[in-house]
Amino acid sequence: MNSRVVALEILKEGISNFFISRTSWEKTVRFKDEDRAFIRKIVYGTLRYYFELSKRVDTFLKNPKNTPPYIKNILIMGAYELIEMKTPSYAVVNEYTKISPPKFKGLVNAILRRISEVAEEIDLGTGLPQWLYDRLKSQLGEDLELFLKSIESHEISLRAVNKTRDKIIKDFALNGIGTYPMKFSPWGIKCSDGVDLNTFKQFENGDFTFQDESSQLVGIVVNPQKGERILDAFGGVGTKTTHLIQMEPESLIFYNDLSRSKTSIAMDNFKRLRKMPSKIMNLDILNDEIDEKFDKILVDAPCTALGTIGKHPDLLLRITESDIEENSEMQLRMIDKLWNNLSTGGTLIYSVCTVTKEETDGVIEKFLSSHSGRCVDPFDGIFDFDFNGFGVQLLKWMEGFYISKIIKEG
Numbered sequence: 001m002n003s004r005v006v007a008l009e010i011l012k013e014g015i016s017n018f019f020i021s022r023t024s025w026e027k028t029v030r031f032k033d034e035d036r037a038f039i040r041k042i043v044y045g046t047l048r049y050y051f052e053l054s055k056r057v058d059t060f061l062k063n064p065k066n067t068p069p070y071i072k073n074i075l076i077m078g079a080y081e082l083i084e085m086k087t088p089s090y091a092v093v094n095e096y097t098k099i100s101p102p103k104f105k106g107l108v109n110a111i112l113r114r115i116s117e118v119a120e121e122i123d124l125g126t127g128l129p130q131w132l133y134d135r136l137k138s139q140l141g142e143d144l145e146l147f148l149k150s151i152e153s154h155e156i157s158l159r160a161v162n163k164t165r166d167k168i169i170k171d172f173a174l175n176g177i178g179t180y181p182m183k184f185s186p187w188g189i190k191c192s193d194g195v196d197l198n199t200f201k202q203f204e205n206g207d208f209t210f211q212d213e214s215s216q217l218v219g220i221v222v223n224p225q226k227g228e229r230i231l232d233a234f235g236g237v238g239t240k241t242t243h244l245i246q247m248e249p250e251s252l253i254f255y256n257d258l259s260r261s262k263t264s265i266a267m268d269n270f271k272r273l274r275k276m277p278s279k280i281m282n283l284d285i286l287n288d289e290i291d292e293k294f295d296k297i298l299v300d301a302p303c304t305a306l307g308t309i310g311k312h313p314d315l316l317l318r319i320t321e322s323d324i325e326e327n328s329e330m331q332l333r334m335i336d337k338l339w340n341n342l343s344t345g346g347t348l349i350y351s352v353c354t355v356t357k358e359e360t361d362g363v364i365e366k367f368l369s370s371h372s373g374r375c376v377d378p379f380d381g382i383f384d385f386d387f388n389g390f391g392v393q394l395l396k397w398m399e400g401f402y403i404s405k406i407i408k409e410g
C-alpha cells in the first residue's frame with residue numbers, strides 16, 4: 001500500500017478522534033524503516049500545523065466548505081510537504097493526484113500546483129491556535145521560544161531499567177544506533193527518531209523503557225526509601241511506578257489509576273520490566289475513598305499536557321481555552337482529597353507535563369492558602385533549577401514539565 005494513503009488514514013483518525021491509537025500506527029509495521037519514518041513525519045507535521053495549513057489551503061479553494069474532508073486532508077498534507085518538508089513539487093503533485101478519487105484528481109492537481117508556486121513564501125508561524133499562543137506568550141514571555149523549540153524535538157527518550165545505561169548504549173551502538181546519555185537523569189538515554197526500538201529484543205527483555213527526562217526526575221524528587229509506603233495515585237501506564245520500584249525495591253509502592261485500559265498496559269509493563277507494585281488499585285481519586293495513610297503521595301495529575309505536543313500534536317486540535325481552567329480546578333480537588341491520605345510529616349509530590357500558570361504554580365498557591373503545608377525546593381542540593389517558592393518549571397532545561405514538593409505539617 002502507498003505510504004501517503006496510510007498517512008492520510010492515520011491523519012483522519014487524529015482529526016476525528018483527537019487521538020491516534022496504537023492500532024492505527026500498527027498499519028505502518030509492514031513498511032520499511034525509512035517509509036515508516038516518512039509516515040510519522042508527515043502525520044505529525046501535518047497535525048502540528050493543521051490550523052495554519054487548513055487556513056492557507058482554504059484561500060486556494062473556491063468552495064472550502066463544500067470540499068469533502070478527505071480531499072481537504074490530501075491538500076493539507078500535500079501543502080505540508082511542499083512548505084515544510086520541501087519535497088520536490090513534481091513528486092508532491094503527482095503522488096497526491098495519483099491517490100485522489102477520479103472526480104477530484106483535476107482539483108488536487110491544480111491546487112497543489114498553485115501552492116507549490118508560492119510555497120517558498122509561506123510561513124506557518126508557530127502552528128499554535130491564536131488564543132493559546134497569546135496565553136503562553138503572556139505567561140512564558142521569552143521562554144515561549146524554549147517551549148516552541150522543545151515541542152519541535154523528535155528525539156526518543158529512554159530509561160535504563162534492568163541493564164546499566166552504558167551497557168545499553170553499547171548494545172545500541174552494535175546495532176548501528178547512535179545514542180547519548182541524558183544530562184540530568186542518571187538512567188536516561190536519548191536517541192534520534194525513526195528507529196522502532198519497541199521491536200528490539202532488549203525492549204522485550206526489560207532492559208529499558210520509554211520515558212522523558214523530566215518524567216525521570218520525578219523519581220529523584222520522590223526519592224523512595226526502604227519500607228516507605230508510597231502511593232502513585234495516577235499511575236497511568238506505570239512508567240513512574242516502575243521507576244520508583246527500580247530505585248528502591250524494598251519500598252512499598254501502591255499503584256492506582258481510574259482507567260482499566262491504562263492499568264492493563266501498566267500490567268504488561270510491570271511484567272516486562274519485572275517491577276511489580278505492592279498493590280494495584282483502580283479507584284477514582286475524586287469520588288472513592290482510600291482508607292490508608294502514606295509517607296509519600298505522587299500526584300502525577302491529568303493536565304493539558306502541552307509539554308507533549310511534539311509527541312502528540314493531535315492535542316492541538318482538541319484543547320480549548322476552558323480546558324485550562326477546568327484542569328486546574330480538578331487538580332486542586334485531587335490534591336485536596338489525597339492530602340487526607342498523607343501522614344503528618346509526609347510529602348506530596350505534584351507533577352504535570354504542562355506549562356500553564358493555572359495548572360502549575362496556580363494550583364499550589366491556592367492549595368497552600370487553605371492547608372498547612374510547606375513547599376520546598378524539589379531538587380535542593382541536587383540540581384540548581386529555578387525554584388520559585390511553589391515549584392520548578394523544567395522548560396529551561398528540558399521538556400515543559402512542572403514539579404512541586406509539599407511537606408505536610410502538623
Ligand SMILES: C[S@@+](CC[C@H](N)C(=O)[O-])C[C@H]1O[C@@H](n2cnc3c(N)ncnc32)[C@H](O)[C@@H]1O
Binds near residue numbers: 239259
Ligand atoms: C498524567 S497521566 C499519569 C501518567 C503516569 N503517572 C505515568 O507516568 O505513566 C494521568 C492519569 O490519571 C488518570 N486519572 C484521571 N482521572 C482520574 C481519577 N479521577 N482517579 C484516578 N485516576 C485518574 C488517567 O487515567 C491517567 O492515566
